[in-house]
Amino acid sequence: MVTTVVIQLKQISTRFSIAVHILSLVAVIPHECTGDFIAGSVNTNPVIIRRIMGMLKKAGLVEVRPGVGGASLRKRPEDITLLDVYRAVNVTDENQLFRFHEDPNVQCPVGRNIELVLRSELMEAQAAMEQRLAQTTLSQLTAKFQ
Amino acid sequence: MVTTVVIQLKQISTRFSIAVHILSLVAVIPHECTGDFIAGSVNTNPVIIRRIMGMLKKAGLVEVRPGVGGASLRKRPEDITLLDVYRAVNVTDENQLFRFHEDPNVQCPVGRNIELVLRSELMEAQAAMEQRLAQTTLSQLTAKFQ
């Protein structure tokens, strides 16, 4: 018998897509956007929404009304980019998308040089992705809903 | 007392940087590149190296000599790009970097549309990163070692 084990890389968390979903809701339906209402649209637990809302709040993207309920944008939808949202919810070490194995052998000419040389290339790749994210605004997204 | 919990996004695995390290070694020191030797340069366990070598082999990038030991490139270093290596070791679901929360509420105009609209934007961002990775070859990297 042959068994195949598929190794899956951890992808970028659904937090990001949920955060965009949240902001879209607040933009399109500015009133009545309570955590429970949003959770109903996303189809998840309200606590998940509140957690992500907390990140968006900390990033200055939304304002939440405790007690009363509901949220509103702190920027115009045309001034919120996907990169803003990505940065708000994807808290990675030093904002690095790629990881490096630590402590390569400095006695080896390759081990000594690889990280510095590779790091600059990967920074470029990450920057390319982020620049593309920065080109899309929340208003561009919501304009595509009918 | 205030405690702060830093949530870290899973970044792209060190497999990728280790794989580039491995290929660089095979390119620069074509002989004597056994798993143990490579593991000594990367500074990790030989099994980690063999596992990644298996992925590189499956992707047609290297040829490994069982029994005898050692490996050699199956393409010229100028024909191996970082994207080739990335694809070889980062086996994600449908090659998607970004994840989506499943089953949004189709009763909601936002929940109904968000995925389709957002997905095309994120595909563009991922493509931008991959295109940048495709611009760097193994030979360009090794040329920067002294």
Add this chain to the structure above:
DNA sequence: GATTGTTATAACTATAATGGTTACAACGGT
């Protein structure tokens, strides 16, 4: 043919992020 060093792989571990859940305190109108 036995020895030796290597590759291939299974099985296991510890760690950590994810996504979800329950529970409860704090808040702010009515």
Add this chain to the structure above:
DNA sequence: ACCGTTGTAACCATTATAGTTATAACAATC
């Protein structure tokens, strides 16, 4: 005071990662 909401803490199951030990298969050499 009540009620619905927000803000968190605590906990859980799942999963990928990175590493380890062990063992079988392999190929050259003695």
